[in-house]
Amino acid sequence: MNGGGKVVCVTGASGYIASWIVKLLLIRGYTVRATVRDPSDTKKTEHLLALDGAKERLKLFKADLLEECSFEQAIEGCDAIFHTASPVKFIVTDPQTELIDPAVKGTINVLNTCKKVSSVKRVIVTSSMAAVLVHRFPLGPSDVVDETFFSDPSVCMESKYWYPLSKTLAEDAAWQLAKDNGIDMVVMNPGFTIGPLLQPTLNFSVGIIVDMVNGTNPFNSRYYRFVDVRDVAFAHVKALETPLANGRYILDGPSMTMNDIREIIHELFPELCLANTIGEDEMGGMIYKVCLEKVKNLGVEFTPMKSSLRDTIISLKEKCHL
Template identity: 70%
Template structure:
């Protein structure tokens, strides 16, 4: 599965943070990309994609909606593989978590996989899940635990804690595995942690907004510990999962633990002119991020050296400044 010359692939939710970088890398490697967005007429969703190298010759944009059954058929028809990244990413629910988060995540995933099962040309599906579907197992993680691909979030725990985003990603991944097994689909799942790094799209997304908040001296997760993984590493892992013939199952891709002090020191070192507010020292201590992630499996895809956290954070802030988002 090496090399993209002449191959056609689909990327759902292509205007998103990770997906935009997947599209960029696919085009650079010679693939023809059929990209789906909810509204092809929304220039904020398409302009940055159409500006990518190779887009004029090998990028086609299609309209598709997660909860509209069959809406991905035109985009997936004739494709060798499908990257399913489209899913709502937010921790805030206005009124109904089922409608706002769970249905689009779960029904959208099954909608895409149903279409893939009907299209004989599709050889592999790569699903973007999340460490959220990993990190809340039945037994609470301790600071010395080593997490690998065998860890799954307990849906009842996520529901009890009203962690609706965690629940949506967990249920969507579980539904994907069940459907793939029943329909003999070659499914690969990537489980990235909190993603940082430069934006290709023109607006803030959830994970980069976390960094913007940290720069203001706020602490979105009320924790002394964070861990970030660079968007370029995550996107490349997706492409490698397509091109590695022996790839199988899940792949965790997450960064090392850093303290909020480490993060602020990076900001001050690289951007001394920025007005970075003092932190609120009265913070809860959460142990959930002090575990260690085993990345041996993702290294088998050729992702040997992850971008250092300080480099990723620096590039995030540079990108935010360039796009006037600070």
């Protein structure tokens, strides 16, 4: 029980990665204050309240990313904060309102509260590989992506990559604020995250697998990388429990082609008929290397992709998404 007696806050706790962070924190003995937009919305909270240890050590708080000071009650008296709350969508009509404001202003609100609360020792922020990979010159097979890579906001703007822009601007704002106020902050940069769902609704990244099973290629890409949600959650918790953890941590899986993914799914679930609606030659996509040494030094071992895909599909079937 690493967390015995420690009180931590998880923002956006009903989200996919956040729910797993809450689960792991409860298993490890922490008392968790979970912020959600509407604590009375059972669809968003039921799966959290059902977790082992929730009755004794989980409390829900209402908070909104765009309301200043709305996180104060949840954060007051906490040892650490996991800030995961941020919208994930790639198709938007109003990027500023739907993505950028909640991501950037929400991060600033949470960190401003943390700087006023003397009990907070560390803040772990969930960013994304989207804040790492967008560059003026596309990455190539010989490029090795590591924690020094930041997406270029001007390229995001020109290309109308609104989600990467929101994550890049939010992370930039977080680093500035942390530096100016001496906040001990660690940032996690996961790629597309898959694995079992705790929440009843389908989230964006697992939806990619549903699309693939249904015969579409959501990003029209030849290559995909996925990382397991359980590894991502574990890395977040290790970033709290490892005193020397610092800076950014990239979390991503191996590069796989659409065909690789289809073959694995077909081998594991021959009854799922995977339509192949697009020829490999019609697809784009970048191939590059990723350095994972830093996150492995936290003690994170990556779940094999075959296991992740198997557990994702079992979970999708159980929750009636497939």
